[in-house]
Amino acid sequence: MCTHHGETYARRRAAFFDALAAASPSAVAVMASAPVFVRNNDVEHEYRQDSDFFYLTGFDEPESVAVLDAVTRKMTLFVRARDREREVWDGPRAGVDGARALHGADEAFAIGELDDKLPGLLQGHRRVVYRLGVSRANDDRLLRAIDRVRARARAGASAPTEIVEPGVVLHEMRLRKSPAEIETMRTGARITREAHELAMRRARPQMHEFEVEALLLDTFRRHGSERPAYGSIVGSGPNACVLHYRKNDRRMAEGDLLLIDAGCEYGYYASDVTRTFPIGRAFSREQQAIYELVLEAQLEGIAATRPGATIDEIHKLTVDGITRGLVRLGLLAGEPEELVKTEAYKRFYMHRTSHWLGMDVHDVGGYFEAGKPRPLEPGMVLTVEPGIYIAPDDDTVPPAWRGIGVRIEDDVLVTTSAPDVLTAGIPKTVEELRHACGG
Numbered sequence: 057m058c059t060h061h062g063e064t065y066a067r068r069r070a071a072f073f074d075a076l077a078a079a080s081p082s083a084v085a086v087m088a089s090a091p092v093f094v095r096n097n098d099v100e101h102e103y104r105q106d107s108d109f110f111y112l113t114g115f116d117e118p119e120s121v122a123v124l125d126a127v128t129r130k131m132t133l134f135v136r137a138r139d140r141e142r143e144v145w146d147g148p149r150a151g152v153d154g155a156r157a158l159h160g161a162d163e164a165f166a167i168g169e170l171d172d173k174l175p176g177l178l179q180g181h182r183r184v185v186y187r188l189g190v191s192r193a194n195d196d197r198l199l200r201a202i203d204r205v206r207a208r209a210r211a212g213a214s215a216p217t218e219i220v221e222p223g224v225v226l227h228e229m230r231l232r233k234s235p236a237e238i239e240t241m242r243t244g245a246r247i248t249r250e251a252h253e254l255a256m257r258r259a260r261p262q263m264h265e266f267e268v269e270a271l272l273l274d275t276f277r278r279h280g281s282e283r284p285a286y287g288s289i290v291g292s293g294p295n296a297c298v299l300h301y302r303k304n305d306r307r308m309a310e311g312d313l314l315l316i317d318a319g320c321e322y323g324y325y326a327s328d329v330t331r332t333f334p335i336g337r338a339f340s341r342e343q344q345a346i347y348e349l350v351l352e353a354q355l356e357g358i359a360a361t362r363p364g365a366t367i368d369e370i371h372k373l374t375v376d377g378i379t380r381g382l383v384r385l386g387l388l389a390g391e392p393e394e395l396v397k398t399e400a401y402k403r404f405y406m407h408r409t410s411h412w413l414g415m416d417v418h419d420v421g422g423y424f425e426a427g428k429p430r431p432l433e434p435g436m437v438l439t440v441e442p443g444i445y446i447a448p449d450d451d452t453v454p455p456a457w458r459g460i461g462v463r464i465e466d467d468v469l470v471t472t473s474a475p476d477v478l479t480a481g482i483p484k485t486v487e488e489l490r491h492a493c494g495g
Contacts (some may be wrong), residue, residue, distance in 0.1 A: 065213035076126035190278035231421030244322035251275035285326035296461030310336035349381035366429035441465030
């Protein structure tokens with residue numbers, strides 16, 4: 057790990073220690089790495105470290121555990137030992153020495169020593185910060201260690217009496233992005249922008265959706281992205297109306313709308329962008345009417361993304377605008393206020409407008425405080441992504457409207473003043489799309 061990155065994780069751990077000590081002076085946190093998942097037979101899925109674990113350690117190997125002590129302010133890492141035979145097959149490991157020298161561990165041991173060492177690291181601490189319920193094996197290991205400390209009570213040992221969810225502290229830290237994190241997200245947004253622009257230039261009738269997906273993935277990797285931030289959605293024609301469409305195997309036809317929801321992961325941070333554009337010719341009258349309605353709602357939502365506003369307020373703003381527009385187009389009948397109240401709009405707009413964005417594409421952090429929607433603060437990053445989806449078999453609307461699916465999504469940083477759209481510049485007005493798609 058380079059010095060700059062080492063300092064980043066050291067600062068995060070220092071802030072985490074401060075928060076732990078403020079909540080309970082005798083707290084100790086136990087965090088486990090993500091497991092390895094088998095894809096089929098003896099082939100494994102690509103490994104991606106647990107976000108919380110990586111946020112504090114910068115360590116991306118499996119079979120690892122970090123113990124962070126708020127009293128001593130020390131991090132102990134348990135990692136895979138060096139193994140020449142396995143490294144020939146799977147690549148080099150940091151090992152115990154690398155955990156200390158490269159990843160800032162104050163102490164490090166082989167993972168095989170965890171059961172022997174963990175009781176001693178827990179002893180004398182009242183509170184254990186640990187996420188129960190993710191791994192039964194890890195839960196059992198922790199509870200056995202606590203039980204071993206209890207067995208030493210006659211010798212003066214004190215065992216933990218509380219187990220507390222780590223997200224209460226850690227996820228609030230992750231929700232507010234540092235300048236370094238924001239710059240990482242800007243880099244990911246630039247890569248994602250290039251990928252979407254290439255897809256706009258190259259998408260043509262008779263191409264398959266997976267050919268467009270391949271352009272996205274190629275651009276991500278060529279620019280240093282580790283992986284897509286989520287499974288890319290490349291939905292043409294009726295598939296644009298499937299919110300989490302993944303198959304990406306349809307042959308595109310002239311006049312289809314193509315909805316691409318795709319973003320890269322860079323430096324363990326996600327980008328999340330959706331654009332919708334016509335294939336092979338200009339928007340039809342109906343397609344353009346829906347598109348411009350969604351765009352208008354999205355721009356209003358972005359403008360409202362300011363300190364003190366809430367995600368609920370942004371959603372209501374986009375819902376109100378889309379509902380009024382659907383009435384204006386004759387796709388809904390009635391008073392807009394009543395249609396919002398009865399949620400009649402959900403036939404065409406069934407998802408929320410925003411979610412947190414960071415190391416996870418649906419990032420951590422509470423959406424409510426004391427039962428009320430939490431106000432936005434500078435440093436938070438969220439998506440703004442309204443959409444309209446008219447099912448291909450919706451016989452309540454004229455045929456020309458059926459099968460139109462439009463979503464427009466950007467990543468927005470809350471600042472002390474105007475919202476900062478990290479993904480700005482990716483074409484999205486009708487005129488910008490006309491030029492981006494080759495005129």
